[in-house]
Amino acid sequence: MSALETVGGGATRGMLYGIGVGPGDVRYLTLRAAALVQAVDVVAYFAKKGHVGNARRIVEPLLAEGRPERRFEYPLTNEAPADSALYHERLGCFYRETANTIADELRRGKSVGLLAEGDPFFYGSFMHIWHRLAADFAIEVVPGVTGMSGCWTRANVPITWGDDSLAVLPATLDEAKLVERLRLADAAVVMKVGRHLGKVRRAVEAAGLLSRAIYVERGTMQEERIRRLTECFEPSGAYFAMVLIPGEGRRI
Numbered sequence: 711m712s713a714l715e716t717v718g719g720g721a722t723r724g725m726l727y728g729i730g731v732g733p734g735d736v737r738y739l740t741l742r743a744a745a746l747v748q749a750v751d752v753v754a755y756f757a758k759k760g761h762v763g764n765a766r767r768i769v770e771p772l773l774a775e776g777r778p779e780r781r782f783e784y785p786l787t788n789e790a791p792a793d794s795a796l797y798h799e800r801l802g803c804f805y806r807e808t809a810n811t812i813a814d815e816l817r818r819g820k821s822v823g824l825l826a827e828g829d830p831f832f833y834g835s836f837m838h839i840w841h842r843l844a845a846d847f848a849i850e851v852v853p854g855v856t857g858m859s860g861c862w863t864r865a866n867v868p869i870t871w872g873d874d875s876l877a878v879l880p881a882t883l884d885e886a887k888l889v890e891r892l893r894l895a896d897a898a899v900v901m902k903v904g905r906h907l908g909k910v911r912r913a914v915e916a917a918g919l920l921s922r923a924i925y926v927e928r929g930t931m932q933e934e935r936i937r938r939l940t941e942c943f944e945p946s947g948a949y950f951a952m953v954l955i956p957g958e959g960r961r962i
């Protein structure tokens with residue numbers, strides 16, 4: 711048995727694992743996550759059309775050739791608004807079918823590791839499968855280093871000091887709501903920036919926080935880019951991007 715197997719443990723028959731694979735650099739996987747990626751019968755992951763799948767890409771160095779894999783391709787991502795009936799219906803159907811496929815594997819006694827970028831219980835697609843299967847199957851969730859902690863580490867900014875409160879906001883909120891919530895926070899992380907970059911920049915400026923804001927794209931990955939938000943003039947950024955506003959609380 712390898713040292714990784716000894717410390718990280720093995721996989722159990724018929725068990726679903728939600729494996730948090732961290733923010734991008736494979737070295738930030740936990741021992742449990744790395745051991746399970748190598749131990750499960752089936753490595754499953756989500757991917758956008760035409761893409762490898764970010765979580766799959768992160769664990770690539772750990773996957774031996776010929777490992778059984780299951781790719782679940784989103785029927786749409788941002789082709790329709792997330793609050794539209796079409797989006798709800800198509801995604802709902804997709805998650806139902808994905809859960810059924812995984813359930814079939816589990817019933818056959820296979821262990822399935824569903825990869826989740828960052829932490830599985832933090833804005834993760836894994837959650838949509840978890841809530842469909844949790845009543846009927848054994849599921850272990852393996853926490854991961856979140857994208858935001860990877861990003862503030864790479865940007866080299868402590869995010870909260872002393873009594874600072876931290877707001878985590880999706881960039882998909884409308885501009886007025888973003889401004890309102892940013893004004894209440896000591897420190898903030900704005901997730902899912904993508905095509906909302908222009909709006910986020912305006913909201914951060916309106917909340918009086920622009921001078922502190924940092925834009926991090928693909929933090930900890932090879933294509934990482936880190937800039938001050940004051941230097942970002944383009945209306946859209948990468949999907950894997952966030953804006954960090956570090957707190958300025960008590961320093962001793």
Ligand SMILES: C[S@@+](CC[C@H](N)C(=O)[O-])C[C@H]1O[C@@H](n2cnc3c(N)ncnc32)[C@H](O)[C@@H]1O
Nearest residue numbers: 733828829832856857901902928929949950951
């Ligand atoms: C669906 S959420 C998934 C969050 C993930 N479960 C986590 O724990 O961080 C996707 C969003 O996370 C953020 N994100 C995750 N990893 C990132 C990274 N390495 N660099 C920049 N942003 C990241 C981006 O804002 C992206 O739009």
